[in-house]
Amino acid sequence: MDEAGGHSIHGRRFHGLQQLLFLALLCFSFLLCSAGEESLSRRRSHVQRHLKRLNKPAVKNIQSPDGDTIDCVHVSNQPAFDHPFLKDHAIQMRPSFHPERIYDENKVEELSGRKSSTMAQMWHQNGRCPENTIPIRRTKGEDLLRANSAKRYGRKKHREPPKPNSVDSETNNGGGHQHAIAYVEGDRYYGAKATINVWNPKIQQSNEFSLSQFWILGGPLGGDFNSIEAGWQVSPDLYGDNNTRLFTYWTSDAYQATGCYNLLCSGFVQINTEIALGGSIFPISAYHGSQYDISILIWKDPKGGNWWMQFGNDYVLGYWPSSLFSYLADSATMIEWGGEVVNSGADGRHTSTQMGSGHFPEEGFAKASYFRNIQIVDDSNNLRAPDGIDSFTEQSNCYDLENGNNGEWGTYFYYGGPGRSENCQ
């Protein structure tokens, strides 16, 4: 009995201890939960504030079939004018110089070439923006919530440009960015142009991307370099889907505190009513089928020094004011053209994220992706083929590049690859 009684006392004590522990756990988890809720609601209000800063009051909005909302924002209300350097900026509605022609804004040019004549953005199917407005892809709360920090949404996570000359290339590096690029350096450059084949490469994981672009770089790549970039990209993290989208990027401090994609921060001054940065490009090339490409020209206006961008033959999109930059306020020291992907190295293996069409350059036209009519603007403001290009890839067994030259395509290259394969682990 005693023993049994003793046991029962022990038992009761034990039971009391359990209750105490249980209560302590309950309190602890409650504290955790309420702390979590607090940070979640703080995050939500932070997101709301950030959205308000990003999305300007619209004159009209257009629902795109791809799920985007396009806001038509009055040209004088655009994000650029939030920039401290651009508070009293007098907007320029046309460049004073164009390296290809005397620019006449009243002249409606025929689109040349059957390929580009059908090139459009998906949202055009549901309307156009009125005069004196610019189309801006509206940022949604979910876009910001996908980013680790709302503040860094629209900014690069990986803060390095392709570095062709570096020995410590990211070969086999797990979280590595991989490139297949052509480049020129060693001169002063005042612009660049290329016609880029448009594809929809598959992305294995949502934290990866695949893009095809060119970089206009000023300053030492190891230091505080400046960069202006444009092309197409597939980036689930940035856009919440796998569409191929037109994009731009700029930085004046090696991707640290300045710059962003598209109009996701203040900087780029847009004047064009028809093209939305970050908007889906349509249609897309098919393997062994119809091929589509986009031309992008970026040049420095000798008067005022702003860097202008043109999409296709007719769309002068706008400019990056010279005052945003240090090195590029003078000239560029390097131009790079090509593809970049993120290989997240899931399970220590190369992922199957594609570059270009997902096929190797040796397959050629309508199978591999290309850049053609690659040109630079030289120090006499002439748009011309570069004297020669070098190329660079980290792992040519995963993504490769082959360049060439002919009468029709000038300086060109095929590039890309499938990522993970028998030869790319």
Ligand SMILES: *[C@@H]1O[C@H](CO)[C@@H](O)[C@H](O)[C@H]1NC(C)=O
């Ligand atoms: C993007 O494509 C991948 C497969 O390539 C798929 O797993 C993923 O769900 C897609 N993401 C979106 C947002 O559609």
